[in-house]
Amino acid sequence: MHIRPLQSASVRFFSFLRRLHERAERFLELNPRLRAWIYPFGLSGPEERRREYNGQMFADFHEQERMLADTQRMAFYTRAIARHVQPGDRVVDLGTGTGILAALAARRGASQVYAVDHSEILGQAKELARANGVQRVEFISAHSSAFTTDAPLDVILHEQMGDCLFDEGMIASVSDLRDRLLKPGGIILPSNFEFFCEPVMIRDDRLVPFIWELNVEGYDYSCLERSKPQNPGYYNLASSDLGLVDHFLGESEPVLRVDLLTVNEGAMLREVTFSRKVIRPGRLDGYAVFFRVQVDRDLVLTSSPMDPGRAPHWGFRILRTERDDFSMGDEISVRLSVGSWSDPDTWRWSHQKHACSGLGLAGLPI
């Protein structure tokens, strides 16, 4: 008889605790020194959590299936290894997963391949190597930062690209191995990346506006603008749907170029500004984040939402903006600032409109 009030009180109590915990986590995220004081052994920093998540995610067979069945990705790596790993090379495969790239390097004649991974998938990688008679591959269950060798390496082989390029910790992991173990003149496969953040219009029938932009059958949601969510994830949309983006408003070009042979994460720009002359008018709905990686002039891989030849298993992100309409010849000036490139939740963006008729301002409230 008294169960119902008790139940609803406990639901309220636990959802209050959950909200409190989420707020505290967000607060600590913005105050790393306080976090370090509360978690003195680094048990729960963003980097630790990312590593743990990463290790668990790649232990999942379906995640591996999606990567292995991505024919664009596999053709790119097969050709890159065939062209650039030389017989006799000493190679590390950073983040070997099921061991496929290590196996291709061994097949190419590498004298020694170190296949390093911190995920439990390494158990299956060893089993696969045995079953396929792979020779000269040593499997190492570790995070790459704990891996070392006696003699320097000729090649760092890796596939550490996330949907937002940097969000799997590629720069930190690869540059650490480069600085400690790569011999002078050694190569990183792949090393040349372009990062895009392209203003887009989403197809009308796919567009989901912010809730405060909606008016459904005369029911006006604009008052919810006062309650804009604070969680950064709300402001970006992950998709791999090639039918989502109607068009790029301007001519697409990279906003950042990264060469892993020289990049240093600490020295990377934390703010990128760029502009686009509108050559395809329409509504700005956000910025599509994707990448392009090049090994040779004719050996390229892209995750662009407008490229039917894209590597299909990568998603892309739309950094959402409030609706803003652009005419031919207008200019969009965009500012993207990042707390950490490896954590898209720390990215913030805004734009200015330079219309023939004057200047407008727009941005995200977070």
Ligand SMILES: C[S@@+](CC[C@H](N)C(=O)[O-])C[C@H]1O[C@@H](n2cnc3c(N)ncnc32)[C@H](O)[C@@H]1O
């Ligand atoms: C995108 S998967 C690529 C797997 C495999 N190389 C392939 O191409 O199929 C990335 C792998 O790297 C591992 N990984 C990521 N960062 C790592 C690091 N710093 N040290 C060791 N393993 C790492 C993950 O556990 C995952 O198995």
